[in-house]
Amino acid sequence: MSKLLDLALLFAKIGMVAVGGVIALIPEIQREVVSVHGWMDAHTFATLFTLAQAAPGPNLLLVTLIGWYHAGLAGALVATGALVLPPAILTYFLSNAWRRLRGAPWLAPVQTGMNAVTVGLIAAAGILLVRASAVSWVALALAIGTTIVLLRTKIHPLWLLAGGAALGALGLV
Amino acid sequence: MTQVRQPPTTGIAMPSVHEIFLGFFSIGINGFGGVMPFARLMLVEQRRWLSADEFLDALSMCQFVPGPNVVNLAVAVGARFQGPLGSLAGVAGIMAAPMVIVIGAYTLLMQVSEAPVVIGALRGMSAVAAGLVVALGVKLALPVLRKKDWISLGFTLASVGAVGGLRLPLLPALAVLIPAAIAAHWWAMKGRAR
Numbered sequence: 001m002s003k004l005l006d007l008a009l010l011f012a013k014i015g016m017v018a019v020g021g022v023i024a025l026i027p028e029i030q031r032e033v034v035s036v037h038g039w040m041d042a043h044t045f046a047t048l049f050t051l052a053q054a055a056p057g058p059n060l061l062l063v064t065l066i067g068w069y070h071a072g073l074a075g076a077l078v079a080t081g082a083l084v085l086p087p088a089i090l091t092y093f094l095s096n097a098w099r100r101l102r103g104a105p106w107l108a109p110v111q112t113g114m115n116a117v118t119v120g121l122i123a124a125a126g127i128l129l130v131r132a133s134a135v136s137w138v139a140l141a142l143a144i145g146t147t148i149v150l151l152r153t154k155i156h157p158l159w160l161l162a163g164g165a166a167l168g169a170l171g172l173v
Numbered sequence: 174m175t176q177v178r179q180p181p182t183t184g185i186a187m188p189s190v191h192e193i194f195l196g197f198f199s200i201g202i203n204g205f206g207g208v209m210p211f212a213r214l215m216l217v218e219q220r221r222w223l224s225a226d227e228f229l230d231a232l233s234m235c236q237f238v239p240g241p242n243v244v245n246l247a248v249a250v251g252a253r254f255q256g257p258l259g260s261l262a263g264v265a266g267i268m269a270a271p272m273v274i275v276i277g278a279y280t281l282l283m284q285v286s287e288a289p290v291v292i293g294a295l296r297g298m299s300a301v302a303a304g305l306v307v308a309l310g311v312k313l314a315l316p317v318l319r320k321k322d323w324i325s326l327g328f329t330l331a332s333v334g335a336v337g338g339l340r341l342p343l344l345p346a347l348a349v350l351i352p353a354a355i356a357a358h359w360w361a362m363k364g365r366a367r
Binding site: 013014015016017018019020021022023025026027028031035046047048049050051052053054055056057058059060061064065068069073076080083084086087088090091092094095098102106108109110111112113114115116117118119120121122123124125126127128129130132133134135136139140142143144145146147150151156157158160161163164165166167168169170171172173 | 201202203204205207208230231233234235236237238239240241242243244245248249252253257260264267268270271272274275276278279282289290291292293294295296297298299300301302303304305306307308309310311312313314317322324325326327328329330331332333336337338340342343344347350351354355356357358359361362
């Protein structure tokens with residue numbers, strides 16, 4: 001029971017500070033589940049994130065997997081629900097008021113300011129994930145190569161994940 | 174506060190709870206590597222529940238509210254057509270299949286997690302997944318750089334340093350950075366308006 005309560009409290013808290021989507025939350029989720037609670041090591045965290053990316057669906061599947069890893073099916077449901085529910089209630093009530101808010105003069109500086117911080121969080125997420133998954137020089141090169149290819153082409157990320165899996169399966173990474 | 178239900182402005186009949194579930198189910202199951210493009214495809218082009226402008230408007234609200242953006246979108250779209258039940262149907266639709274798939278994949282993988290081929294494949298995929306996030310960060314930072322928005326850039330770097338470098342807890346870091354960033358932009362915009 002206490003495992004489920006831990007998951008519920010942690011992800012309810014994280015969900016309410018989630019600016020800019022789930023990717024921006026990775027540094028905080030990793031800090032909590034790896035450093036603070038010690039539920040897994042950074043490498044396992046990176047593996048769960050990878051699976052969540054390779055599966056169809058929203059990025060918050062990372063949280064589903066963390067719940068599953070820590071406390072099975074109940075953990076998966078509790079962690080996902082805790083992350084989703086408080087913001088969902090807020091969205092529900094705000095979606096009416098938004099029509100009136102969107103032209104407000106304070107909205108532009110608020111959105112620009114939040115965006116600046118969010119971009120930093122996503123960059124931090126990238127740095128932490130590279131650090132956790134760069135287990136060899138080839139792995140580091142693969143991460144950097146992926147970044148360059150994605151910035152220069154319109155290739156679907158799934159092909160790159162498949163390529164990475166193939167290289168790794170051959171024992172090259 | 175109650176939701177005002179509004180039919181689609183595109184001339185389409187009001188989507189039922191059942192249709193909302195199915196619509197978001199199709200987004201969830203198709204959304205490999207980011208669901209938002211599929212959400213737009215389904216909502217605006219295939220089923221025409223929202224106009225392109227309404228979609229952008231809903232998206233900017235969902236990015237403004239805390240929480241997972243696409244789930245918030247399911248809440249907002251479901252609420253608009255069918256109230257609380259619509260929201261529930263949207264969220265259940267988008268989450269159900271992906272949750273089953275990702276847990277199934279994880280369970281299968283754990284059966285063979287000792288095999289060197291699997292360990293290697295996961296290593297390779299993890300490196301690529303990390304690169305995907307770095308690329309996302311760069312893509313989002315480029316427009317800020319192009320606009321020569323030095324205020325934003327300063328706060329972006331401060332947030333990388335605080336959360337990625339110093340590993341500060343997110344809540345206190347945001348409690349300082351977000352109000353400061355908003356205040357700085359407020360002053361800058363006021364100065365430009367003058």
